[in-house]
Amino acid sequence: MVEHTVRIAARRETVWRYWTDAERISAWWGAAAELDPRPGGAFHVELGGGPVMEGEFLELVPNERIVFSFGWAATEGAPGVPPGSTRVEITLTADGEDTILALRHSGLPAPHVEDHRSGWRHFLPILATAAARAT
Amino acid sequence: MVHRPVDSALRAVADPTRRAILRLVRDEELPAGEIAGHFPTMSRPAVSQHLRVLAGAGLVDVRPDGNRRLYRLRSDGLRDAAAILDEMWSDGLARLKAAAEREEWPARTRRGMEH
Numbered sequence: 001m002v003e004h005t006v007r008i009a010a011r012r013e014t015v016w017r018y019w020t021d022a023e024r025i026s027a028w029w030g031a032a033a034e035l036d037p038r039p040g041g042a043f044h045v046e047l048g049g050g051p052v053m054e055g056e057f058l059e060l061v062p063n064e065r066i067v068f069s070f071g072w073a074a075t076e077g078a079p080g081v082p083p084g085s086t087r088v089e090i091t092l093t094a095d096g097e098d099t100i101l102a103l104r105h106s107g108l109p110a111p112h113v114e115d116h117r118s119g120w121r122h123f124l125p126i127l128a129t130a131a132a133r134a135t
Numbered sequence: 136m137v138h139r140p141v142d143s144a145l146r147a148v149a150d151p152t153r154r155a156i157l158r159l160v161r162d163e164e165l166p167a168g169e170i171a172g173h174f175p176t177m178s179r180p181a182v183s184q185h186l187r188v189l190a191g192a193g194l195v196d197v198r199p200d201g202n203r204r205l206y207r208l209r210s211d212g213l214r215d216a217a218a219i220l221d222e223m224w225s226d227g228l229a230r231l232k233a234a235a236e237r238e239e240w241p242a243r244t245r246r247g248m249e250h
């Protein structure tokens with residue numbers, strides 16, 4: 001599990017567009033993007049000369065919450081996280097004129113667990129499920 | 136974004152046979168022969184190839200013992216992978232923050248001057 005919280009001196013409406021507008025998402029993540037922001041819609045981000053993130057929008061609550069699946073397309077040299085195998089949840093909370101953005105990426109090994117093996121126990125079944133779904 | 140060791144770790148773990156091998160060597164060190172014994176339908180060279188991929192990706196440690204080779208899980212392998220993904224988001228979100236703030240900055244400055 002990867003978690004991040006960041007305070008942004010911008011309104012939620014503005015931050016929202018940086019996740020749902022292809023041109024704006026390219027400004028911070030990847031060289032090009034194809035976004036269809038509705039449940040089941042495409043969430044594709046091309047990293048310049050690198051792997052392609054192939055996800056799908058799962059949930060959208062305008063200006064509040066976005067959930068999408070996250071994985072890398074099976075291209076040469078891409079990391080072996082297949083599309084559909086992990087999930088990213090973004091929540092936007094207003095604080096005055098600022099926005100608190102919280103990101104939670106699950107279906108990944110826990111980064112700072114005391115017992116390293118518990119990260120494996122969490123990660124391996126998820127990969128196995130994803131692989132089973134793909135076949 | 137090129138992170139070779141992590142790419143190979145994630146690719147290595149995407150294969151069901153290799154995940155099964157990792158489970159076997161998670162709690163105990165095992166010789167290659169015994170690992171191969173768990174996969175009766177697979178040829179010995181095929182199992183050896185999987186072990187090489189796992190070792191190459193830094194997911195298992197290998198140690199010679201006489202004429203045998205012993206394998207065990209290297210628990211740092213995937214922890215590194217998580218750390219890299221963590222870094223991907225922290226860099227990305229910093230860029231998102233900068234871009235969104237830049238977009239609103241003129242409006243905020245205007246409001247600030249009115250006060």
